Amino acid sequence: MTWLPTPYRVVTRTVETHDSATLVLRPVAESLPTFRPGQFAMLYAHGVGEVPISVSGIPGDGTLVHTIRAVGAVSRALHDAAQGTVLGARGPFGTAWRLDDVEDLLVVAGGIGLAPLRPVLTHPARRTVLVAGARTPQDLLYEKEIVSLSDVEAVLTVDRGDHDWHGRIGFVTEPLASVPLDPACTTALLCGPEPMMRFCARTLLGRGVPAGRIQVSLERNMQCGVGLCGHCQLGPMLLCREGPVVPYPVAEPLLLAKEL
């Protein structure tokens, strides 16, 4: 049964950016157990393939919410799935963001990396700061939604602006160096390209955020989600089991090794 997807039907499809869309999936019959923020599903597009996709929302009504960026054949097929399409889902897989004893929440995301962090933006915290970057204004996810979240102090930045963009230009590390923080009480959650996460973690360590309170979400090729295919190894870990969310002290030496 390990490999058997559970059928889900696309109930809504929302275009997020020129290459990303959010799908809400409702079980056709049986449903999967509840996901926690940071966990992922293996989503199957009929005849095309199956890839790991995090949950980008947890409405609690048995539906699955995923935001997918089209980068290859499978993600393209999922991204394009119209309302009514039946997709397969397996999960929940992997570790979740650790959110117990959170005081201040600092969420740092690059690109599609915001998707797995979206569910934590509404997590009760003393203070929630979001620093999110994207390549261009057109690549920014959930922009309207973020602005509407009154409890979230959001800093958005883009690598390259355009004439309609009046916000920040530059990498996420820059605002991170200056955003007001209470380092000792901060829990930092990072998701994005590996070099971005390394730089951000370094900046935060420099500002006094304890290493143990920094968490990163890592990515490797995954074909099963349950430690059978072997593709997701990163050093001692099978990232589908021990990851994707990993404490930074565990991740750092692995991210520093070449071609691991």
Next chain:
Amino acid sequence: MNLVLDLDGLDALIRVLRDDGRVVVGPVLRDNAITLAELDSAADLPGGWGVEIGAGHYRVRKRDDAAVFGHSAGPQSWKRFLHPPRRVLMSSDGNEFRTAQDTAPDYAFLGVRACDLAAIAKLRQVVGGPAPFVIAAQCTEPGELCFCASMGCGPAAGPGYDVALTERIDSGGHRFLAAAGTVEGTRLLDRLPGRAATQEDITLAAQDVDAAAQRMGRAMPEVDLRDLLAANRDSAHWEAVAERCLTCGNCTMVCPTCFCVSVEDTTDLDGNAERSQRWASCFEIDFSYLHGGAVRTSGAARYRQWMTHKLGTWRDQFGTSGCVGCGRCIAWCPAGIDITEEAAALAETTQLGGE
């Protein structure tokens, strides 16, 4: 209960297993090697054939006697049967998903050596599946590349067999001491023609196996291999191996515990789809593919991944080493790269903590 069987007794054993509806698999001589195939009778066993084995080298040779288990690990392992090279996982018509029918027969494995018995356990720990009926062959004649003793996996067959055979040819004739390891094993022996074993039979067999431990062709360095590999992530030695390594993936394919698979999607013209898994290798560049490119492209990184996983991180993941010391990866590496030698080379230049 212990029983002594002659060749006819062995033949009866195969027959009884077959009568019970099992597919009996064991060693046969085929294509210049001792491979594994379905057995009809004891006559299919490679009686009188041994092997001459070295790094990247394997030749079958005529033995002086008629031993049927007088050969060390061949090109194949039991993995082919427990974790087949290709297996359908599920099919889809676009609305419904169906698991593939499991068509694996009820296997009985005959002639499983200690190293392979350990390998079967390690493999099943990962891939699961029904337990096969196992008739082990105690190792009395290790090969030039064997190092099961230093991996703690032999030469005496550990737990997990139903029956263990110890082959002996001397003035007393060609015979097999059969010892049951499970109730099912005992029941099987009850149905076989043989004489009850004497104390001498048992002593001789134990001596033969003990002696084998002293004759291993290879050994792993006596260090904590997991620590050794963790300490050598950035070693320059990987480059040195990469010069010789073909990145062909043979070592992983012949390894009895390497379990990695890739998933393939196929579609037919009527719109049906099927997902299958096939043996994959960490030596394939695509193995570590992420959107934008593979993570491990250099030969050095790929060899490091293999060896580190096998000897080191397997323990982090599954609580045990991934290597049983069968020597297959050494023999069937066309370049003759020797995992024990590479481990020794690393150990030589590494000061591990705690000493």
Next chain:
Amino acid sequence: MTHRPNRTLQVAGLARVEGEGALHVRTVDGEVDRVELNIYEPPRFFEAFLRGRDFREPPDITARICGICPVAYQMSACLALEDACGVEVGGQLRALRQLLYCGEWISSHALHIYLLHAPDFLGFSDGIAMATEHRALVERGLALKKAGNSIMDLIGGRAIHPVNVRVGGFYRVPTAEELRPLAETLRHALDNALETVRWVAGFDFPDINAPHDLMALRDTEGYPLDRGRPHVSTGLSFPANEFGVHVVEHQVAHSTALHARLDDRLFLVGPLARYSLNSGRLSPVAAQAAADAGLHSVCRNPFRSIVVRAVEVVYAVDEALRIIAEYERPAEPCVEVTPRAAVGHGITEAPRGLLYHRYELAADGKILSADIVPPTSQNQSAIEDDVTHVVRSYQHLDDHALQSLCEQTIRNYDPCVSCSAHFLDFTRERA
């Protein structure tokens, strides 16, 4: 005077032939002025780069001259090289070679009959279009073709450019048990082959006879396949090593394929020649099929070549079954071949006709020179001549109909244009 004294027919890309060719016909004052079968298949220089290669390589290398009849190339190459080295491959090894060759005949002929040639007779643009109305027929043809391929897959390791053929024999020979399922397939194929003969025998054939000399091998026994001595309808017969004396190739400006003449006369090789010179040697089943199809002992009508091909398929299936029934696995997969300084010649019957190879070896086995004369270059002049006849006899047809008839005339020869590129005896031409 005819109604259309001057006209030009131009077929830019000949369809349903293997390889690329064009046809150019011009009539002036009702007289045929020029007929050119223009082969624009780019040259590939096989004979040139064979020089300096090892004597064990030609079976693999020359197979790549033609994807439609690679076995023929392999067989002629092996024969020529074994001739040079003074080795003869007989017994069960030869039988396996014949079996492999039968596979190619079946597959190649079935492809030609069903997908390339029959659509002409039934008025379809191709086999796929024909399948829309005659699905079962086309499926039968494909099944027949598949039977031939399954022989090549099993004996040769693959159907196109088999990997198991070597000078001296094979790399691995199958067990009798491995051949058994093949016999099963072939028994079905025999029924299909017989039905094929019945089917094509009922087509309408223009009444045209090729006046040319016919040349084919004749073996000591049986229908010619993998060996034999060239025989000509004039009564001439010569050993393989005199091939170059009788068959001379010359280059023509309009084609990359060289044209050949036999003692300076137009001649034909291929099914018509093979049949007309050997019809008495068919197996009883094939002979009966030929008789039922109304073939006489000699057939010179190129349009009826489709019937002859169908009969040859029956023969090849029947022969394959015989070989499998009598098969015993040889102890060794090949005989040892030691090179020596010598010249060797090899001729076998490719599906399209006689295929000649000649190699000159140095003592260490290096190839000093190579010469290959494929069937299409031998037939090319005769094809042009046939087209001339057709144009002359069917002047009354409109351009479209005449063009179709001309194309069909070319297809009668199943010309394998891809292999026809080029091959001229370098030494003789230079001298």
Next chain:
Amino acid sequence: MPSPKTTTAAVWKFTSCDGCQLTLLDCEDELLPLTEHIRFAHFLEVTSVSEPGPYDISIVEGSVTTPEEAERIRWIREQSGVLVVVGACATSGGIQALRNFADVEEFRSIVYARPDHIATLATSTPISAHVTVDYELRGCPISKTQLLELLTALLAGREPDLPDTSVCTECKRRGLTCVLVADGTPCLGPVTHAGCGALCPAVNRGCYGCFGPMNRPNVPALVPLLRRGGMGDDQLHLVFRTFNAAAEWS
């Protein structure tokens, strides 16, 4: 009956032996079902019909060896949605690329009495040297299984599964015994691109590399093993200079 799909395909021949396009006809069981999904708008070997472009899929066999071919491939690229090149000729220049290492004038005069009539280029080059290529099928000839995999994948909109690793991985999955290790037979399997299904080792023969080099082959590491199997300098030179002579072996 499924509604006839409108995917159009064109099959083009360049300098080659026809074997790779024949592979399509060798799909005896699949050919007619395929034609219910794909319409062959141009396929000279099979049909007299030739429709004008554009084509959804173009399948190109053969290498570029004449000035006319260099022109034609550009036109085909413009007319084609997906361009698939098939076989050693199209992917690496094929055996006729041996001319790239020789004097083509001499080749021409060896074969033709009046070489001036023969228009040919000094090199035989793969299609990718002229235009962007979407998919490559290796092999001399290509594998029927891979061809069907590619076509069904294109029809289903998935990525075709065309591994670029060694022949050894296929050899081992088949359960064959390594001919290099067990017989000492020189074998190019460890550096050759997978795809054939290990045909040669299956007949006790060493692979001779007809699928060309795998992704990042380590040829220098194989050379001593080939020598050990009895290959001399001459043979070593020849074995990499045959069907994929112009490919990047190292």
